[in-house]
Amino acid sequence: MTVSHSAHLGHEAARAPSTVDLTDCDREPIQHLGRVQSWGGLIAVNADWIVRQYSVNAPKMLGLEFDDLQGRLLTDLLPHAAHKLIRHQMASLENFDQNLRLFGLQLSADGGLFDVAAHRTPDGFILEFEPKRTGRHVSDLSLVQPMIQRLAQENDIGVMSEIAAENLRRLTGFARVMVYKFADDGTGQVIAEALAPSMSGYKGLRFPASDIPAQARALYKRSLLRLIGNVDDPGAAITPALNADGKPLDLSLAVTRAVSPVHLQYLRNMGVQASMSVSILNKGELWGLLACHHPEPLLMDYERRTAVELFGQLFAYELARTETAQENEAVLRGQDTHNRIMSLxxxxxxxxxxxxxxxxxxxxxxxxxxxxxxxxxxxxxxxxxxxxxxxxxxxxxxxxxxxxxxxxxxxxxxxxxxxxxxxxxxxxxxxxxxxxxxxxxxxxxxxxxxxxxxxxxxxxxxxxxxxxxxxxxxxxxxxxxxxxxxxxxxxxxxxxxxxxxxxxxxxxxxxxKLTDQAEKDRKQAQERQALLISELNHRVRNILNLIRSIMKQSSHDAMSLEDFTQALDGRINALSRAHDQLTQEQYAPVALSDLIGVEATAFGLSDQARLVFEGNDIVITPEAFTPLALVFHELVTNSVKYGAFSSSNGRVHIAIHEAQDGSYVIGWTERGGPVVKAPKRRGFGSTVIERTIPHEMHGSAEVHYHSAGLEAAFTVPSNAVVRTQPFAAAADPLQAVKTTPPRVGVGIAHVDGPVLVLEDTMIVALDLAGMLEDLGSSDVRTCATVDEAFEILQSGFTPALAVLDVNLGGETSLPVAEHLAGLNVPFLLASGYDRNEAGIESYPPSELLRKPYTSSDLASTLCSLGFVQGA
CATH class of the missing domain: 3.30.450.270 (PHY domain)
Incomplete structure (x- = not known):
């Protein structure tokens, strides 16, 4: 506990030059004080009922003619009937913490009535007695029942404590009754009290643990009621002080046990002359006390004290019942919490x-x-x-x-x-x-x-x-x-x-649950990976076989190694561009104008006027895409070398129309180039142009070498075409493949602020960083793992945008995505999967940037997020 400030509201206790801590009271032997309170007497006997020790007031209290009781049989001290009853009842006590109670028993020769308490000790019995105060017209125990019935109607411990304090004050006559609750550290607090008008209150106040030392709390667990009739009572000594074994008499369970001088002074300092404490036990532990104070001496006979003790036990039972009910409610709420968590x-x-x-x-x-x-x-x-x-x-x-x-x-x-x-x-x-x-x-x-x-x-x-x-x-x-x-x-x-x-x-x-599902997910991922590897293996083998054939055929036409290298590079790049177009669309159908535009742009042709389309564009199937890509690559290559594209004024007209049988005819006409002559020998390029479509697509191809320019007509079957669409949808096929940021919506993509890139492939990360810098960002931070990303974020770096690769080898970027979402930082997810695959659906809402992507794709996606110049 850290104490920063304290204020004493009242007079300081005077301090002598020499002070010690009252926790020394923990070592005070309060069960071996060697005295009883004078309102009761005590006789300790051994197993043979021979007196070993007694209080010096016992002979007079019992009306005996002799003062020395040591060594005498108990039968010599008590009437026969009383002695017989006590011995008979004592036989029913099974352990040392049980008390025998007898009320109104005649113990003296003059017929005086006494209330008797007795308990066993390791070597005998202790008998206590006190004169019967007055007769009772109403049973004390009968007063307890309605008090407990009132308590049983409540379910709030605070309210129950207030009721208990008030009822106990009426039952006992004490001027102050408090319900005192112990904390785990031994300190106590008054949580309820009932007061006579003249008494000051302590409700809400805390008392240090040393006020009720540890050994006193231990006795409260064994002896449930403690009465101090008069703090100024000198009491009566136990004689002899030590038994035959040289030990003082253990008075732990004695109801008449005298009181520690320190505690008596403590009560005097509080203005208390009489007190009574009733233990409140809960599950065997000391929950608290019913503490009673009175400004004057006050005695209460044993029969009423027994009723008070019973009230304390029943009050403890009601408290336990209430706490158990609260615990049961907590269990039900816990079960509800369990069900909600498991269902959600x-x-x-x-x-x-x-x-x-x-x-x-x-x-x-x-x-x-x-x-x-x-x-x-x-x-x-x-x-x-x-x-x-x-x-x-x-x-x-x-x-x-x-x-x-x-x-x-x-x-x-x-x-x-x-x-x-x-x-x-x-x-x-x-x-x-x-x-x-x-x-x-x-x-x-x-x-x-x-x-x-x-x-x-x-x-x-x-x-x-x-x-x-x-x-x-x-x-x-x-x-x-x-x-x-x-x-x-x-x-x-x-x-x-x-x-x-x-x-x-x-x-x-x-x-x-999560571990089991994670194991299932890992198994499914392994199965998907095996299928993917098999499919990739199949496709790679086909591509390698195609490239092998291209290499072999290209070598026949080459006049030199440089010619061979240039031709081979162009044809392989044509395949690569075709593959890129297909993967960008997830192997969806692609417009023919896009295919031709990509090829033209690859040769540096950026003038829209030099490539003219007529009719309707056709959207071709993925299966037809590769052979058509090879054909138009050869056409563009030849045009750049020998035809219309070799001249600055040359143009190519592409006309598409549907034939009567449902097939589509693609016309290729070159004008404005040099005079064309038919080749003297047919090379591999000419073979590709003339034979690919008939061989692979079951169509036709016609090529004519007019002096004004090459003319060709290709017929592709209807099963190679998905649909037609106006060329207006792609009015400038060259524009679609330019690398400058496109205008999307109402602005041009622009990133004004720092960007975080989480990508585990270095080349891709560097390429992406370059794209983002071209789009305006002056501070792009790259990292490869989730830990590296959090290290950057926790260093004080606050990005305006983040681009997150979904799969990072053995982990995903999901923790970073959730963290950024919590900071309201927009981000893109980069992945080759669809949104409903590979766990992407579990990410916070975001835009998906499909791999592989170009700067154009990145710019378009950024515009959809609002990263627009001037925004």
Missing amino acids: ISSSSSWEENFDTIANIVQQRMPYDGIAIFSDGHYMSRGSAPSETEFHELARFLNTATGSRVYCTHHLGAVFPPASAFVDRVAGLLALPISRRPRDYLVLFRRELAQTVTWAGDPTKPVNTSGPNTQLSPRNSFSLWRQVVQGESQPWSLSEQRAAEALRTTLLEVVL
Whole structure:
């Protein structure tokens, strides 16, 4: 506990030069004081009922003619009937903590009536007796029943305590009755009280643990009622002081046991002349006390005290019933929490995806200021919580503190000093282990709650000492004394701790659920990967075989190695461009104008007027795309070398029309170039132009070499065409493949701010960074892993945009995406998969940039996000 300020509202207790702490009272032998209170007598006998020790007031109280009782048989001291009844009843006591109670028993020769208490000791019995005060017209026990019935109607412990205090004051006549509840640290607080008009109140005040020392609390668990009739009563000594074994008589269970001088002075300092305490036990532990005070001496006979003790036991039972009902409600709420979490968490998701769901449900059960999940080394937090770096150190502490149990503290700095560095955010925590080793946690945090604790006097409790034996004297001030406590949070209640244990079980089930689904996902991913590898292997073999054939045929035409290299490079690049166009559209049909435009642009042709389209464009199937790409590559190549494109004024007209049989005729006409002559020999290029479409597509091809320019007509069957569309949809086929940022919507793509690129392939990352710099960004940070991304983000770098590769080898970029979404930072997902594949559907809403992509694709996607010049 950190105390920053204290104020004493009242008079300071005078302090002698020599002081000691009253916790020395913990060592005071209060069960061996060797005296009884004078309102009762005591006789201790051995197993043969021979007197071993007795109180010096016993002979007179019993009306005996002799004073020395030691060594006498009990039968010589008591009437035969009383002795017989006591011996018979004592036989029913089974253990040392049981008391025998007999009321109105004749013990003296003059017929005097006594109430008797007796209990067993290891070597005999202790018999106590006190004169019967008055007769009863109404049974004391009958008064208890309606009091308990009233309590049973309530379900609030505070209300029940107020009712108990008021009823007990009426039953006993004490001027002040308090319900005093112990805290875990031994301190106590008055939670309810009933007062006579003349008495001051203590409700709400705290008392230090040393006010009721440990050995006194232990006795309260064994002896449930304690009466002090008069604090100034000198009492009666036990004689002899030591038994035959040289030990003082153990008075732990004696109802007449005298009182510690320190405690008597404590009561005098409070203005109390008589007191009574009734223990409240809950599950065998001391929950609290019913504490009764009176400003004058007050005796109460044993029969009524027994009724009071019964009331205390029944009150404890009602408290336990209420707490059990609250616990049962907590169990039901816990089951409801379990069901909600299990129903809302998808088995195909992860901790990251479920974090907000869990956080919201947990907060309804256990209020917190911050929450974090630490799983597989990844840290997610919300609200007032340590940073990831701070938590890694805290996690090492939790690994030593929790075992497999829930761990909580409301003063983290006291057990983990490094927490002082973030006490402004976290003062208390409740940690739930949710895995084995290495241990993962769900942790709830609470902020510092500066609070004022009001004590009944100074809790540091210095005391006076006097005399050569350093006699203790308790404080004499019970005025209000306040502490302002800092560095602590609101404590975690017992019900919250139990709820946390139940929640931990639920989260372990979630772990099993997610682990099982992750195993299924891994298996499915392996199956998809095997299928993909098989398909890729098939396609690669076909491509390699095609390239081999192209190489062989190209070598026949080459006049030199340079010619061969140039021709081969052009044809392979044509295949590559065709493949790129298909993959960009996911092997969807592609317009013929796009195919021809890509080829023309590859040769540096950027003048739209030199490539003229007439008729309707045709959208061709993926199967027809590769052979047509080879044909038009050869046509463009020849035109650049020998035909219309070799002249600055040359043009190519492409006319497409549908034939009567449903096939499509593609006309190629060159004008404005040099005079054309038919070749003397047919090379591989001519063979491709004339034979590819008839051979692979079952169409036809006609080529004519007119002096004004080459003319060709190709007929492709209807099954190679998906649909027709106006050329207006692609009015400038060259424009579609230009690398300058296109105008999309109402602006041109522009990035004004820093960008984070998460991509595990270096070449791709560098290429993408270059594209982003061309689009205006002056600060592009690249990284390859999730950890590297978080390291950049936590260094103070705040991006205006992020581009995230979905698959990063052994992990995905999902944690980074969720973090950026929480910061409202827009991002693109780069992937070769569709949005509904490979877990992309689990990402926060975002734009998808399909791989492979060009700067044009990137610019278009950025415009859709609003990254437009001038925006």
